[in-house]
Amino acid sequence: MSKEPKEPLFSKKNKKLVTEPLADNNPITVQVLGICSALAITVQVNQAIVMSLSVLFVMMVGNVVISLLRNLIPSRIRIIVQLVVVAALVIVVNEVLAAYMPDISEKLSVFVGLIITNCIIMGRFEAFAMANKPWPSLIDGFGNAMGYAILLIIVSVFRELFGSGTLMGFQIFGDYIAGDGLYQYGYANNNLMILPPMALIIVGVIIWVQRAKNPALIEEH
Amino acid sequence: MESTLDIFVKAIFSENMIFAYFLGMCSYLAVSKTVKTAVGLGAAVIFVLVVTVPVNYLLENYLLKEGALAWLGDEYKEIDLSFLSFIMFIAVVASIVQLVEMLVEKFAPALYGALGIFLPLIAVNCSILGGALFMQERQYSTILDATAFSLGSGIGWFIAIVAIAAIREKIRYSKVPPPLRGLGITFIITGLMGMAFMSFMGIKYGKEEPKSDSAKIEKTNKK
Numbered sequence: 001m002s003k004e005p006k007e008p009l010f011s012k013k014n015k016k017l018v019t020e021p022l023a024d025n026n027p028i029t030v031q032v033l034g035i036c037s038a039l040a041i042t043v044q045v046n047q048a049i050v051m052s053l054s055v056l057f058v059m060m061v062g063n064v065v066i067s068l069l070r071n072l073i074p075s076r077i078r079i080i081v082q083l084v085v086v087a088a089l090v091i092v093v094n095e096v097l098a099a100y101m102p103d104i105s106e107k108l109s110v111f112v113g114l115i116i117t118n119c120i121i122m123g124r125f126e127a128f129a130m131a132n133k134p135w136p137s138l139i140d141g142f143g144n145a146m147g148y149a150i151l152l153i154i155v156s157v158f159r160e161l162f163g164s165g166t167l168m169g170f171q172i173f174g175d176y177i178a179g180d181g182l183y184q185y186g187y188a189n190n191n192l193m194i195l196p197p198m199a200l201i202i203v204g205v206i207i208w209v210q211r212a213k214n215p216a217l218i219e220e221h
Numbered sequence: 222m223e224s225t226l227d228i229f230v231k232a233i234f235s236e237n238m239i240f241a242y243f244l245g246m247c248s249y250l251a252v253s254k255t256v257k258t259a260v261g262l263g264a265a266v267i268f269v270l271v272v273t274v275p276v277n278y279l280l281e282n283y284l285l286k287e288g289a290l291a292w293l294g295d296e297y298k299e300i301d302l303s304f305l306s307f308i309m310f311i312a313v314v315a316s317i318v319q320l321v322e323m324l325v326e327k328f329a330p331a332l333y334g335a336l337g338i339f340l341p342l343i344a345v346n347c348s349i350l351g352g353a354l355f356m357q358e359r360q361y362s363t364i365l366d367a368t369a370f371s372l373g374s375g376i377g378w379f380i381a382i383v384a385i386a387a388i389r390e391k392i393r394y395s396k397v398p399p400p401l402r403g404l405g406i407t408f409i410i411t412g413l414m415g416m417a418f419m420s421f422m423g424i425k426y427g428k429e430e431p432k433s434d435s436a437k438i439e440k441t442n443k444k
Contacts, residue, residue, distance in 0.1 A: 195415075199243070
């Protein structure tokens with residue numbers, strides 16, 4: 001992709017870099033990247049948001065750094081160089097989280113560290129940042145991280161709302177322990193939602209809905 | 222204390238890398254189209270996990286942990302390098318994968334033919350780094366326990382990917398709704414398999430634990 005020097009900052013092509021990953025080229029449901037961490041931390045909306053912000057930061061900064069270094073990295077050792085860049089950024093994120101949000105950081109536990117091997121990040125480095133200038137890379141990082149964030153938040157809203165009856169910690173259906181609100185009419189939380197397999201099934205259903213709306217994405221088998 | 226055998230069995234079944242923690246999902250979904258390649262990747266994952274986790278265990282205990290540098294002398298006792306663990310672990314994983322690839326190519330060409338193409342993929346497989354990070358978080362007391370954990374996780378991952386590959390081979394002959402074909406149905410099957418694997422949570426481990434079944438379920442819920 002060569003770019004004319006006078007191209008405006010928010011040209012059509014750049015806008016597309018943001019909007020495509022949000023739906024038609026979503027990193028999780030279409031590119032199938034970064035699922036490892038996406039599912040494990042969607043029990044609560046709070047965790048999902050913190051995780052998305054961490055990925056957003058790592059992705060944007062990492063994409064720019066790799067894009068700046070792209071002509072200096074020998075292609076044989078590029079994986080290690082990319083891993084070192086991501087690992088350094090993730091250490092920063094982890095230390096910040098541990099300092100300012102200790103309880104969320106504890107709940108995310110190893111999954112912050114696993115951002116390093118999050119396939120979205122490595123995938124975008126390989127597919128985009130290694131071949132493009134810093135500015136489009138930054139936008140690409142933003143778009144893909146937002147696509148990741150949207151899916152994470154949708155999944156976590158379902159799981160938290162139906163699993164624990166709360167959203168971001170606020171009780172939606174009334175107090176479960178006191179048994180008021182909806183609970184006095186016999187409503188019960190669906191504990192299955194909190195368990196890991198449900199995350200997979202929710203993502204499966206999201207993929208189903210998305211492909212039903214956009215038949216171009218349907219696979220042959 | 223859990224016995225080494227408990228750790229091993231737990232890592233295969235109730236704390237299966239795929240079904241309980243979703244680690245290594247990317248390659249799990251991408252390479253599970255046929256049983257043959259799934260077996261190759263699964264074997265490579267077992268191999269690399271068993272090699273890297275003990276190495277990272279030594280690093281963690283003799284270099285990174287708070288007070289781990291005590292063997293250098295008293296003035297190093299206070300040093301806590303644990304913030305460096307991510308970068309150390311990933312460097313170890315990436316370099317060992319390279320090393321293993323070269324060694325296997327030299328000394329076992331037949332094995333290289335089978336595993337070769339999968340080895341580079343594995344450096345960025347979450348389950349390998351995840352193994353190292355879980356080892357760090359759970360603080361296994363001996364290197365034997367850590368090795369048992371890594372072998373168990375590897376076998377658990379192997380079982381999971383071979384099972385899904387077998388199902389995907391068969392499902393080709395079924396009538397799946399078009400929008401669910403491929404990725405969607407794989408997700409849902411994995412979810413159902415995960416539910417089946419959850420029944421292993423009822424296994425009694427060791428002597429101390431028999432009453433804490435509900436506590437264990439709660440612990441899993443939090444994660």
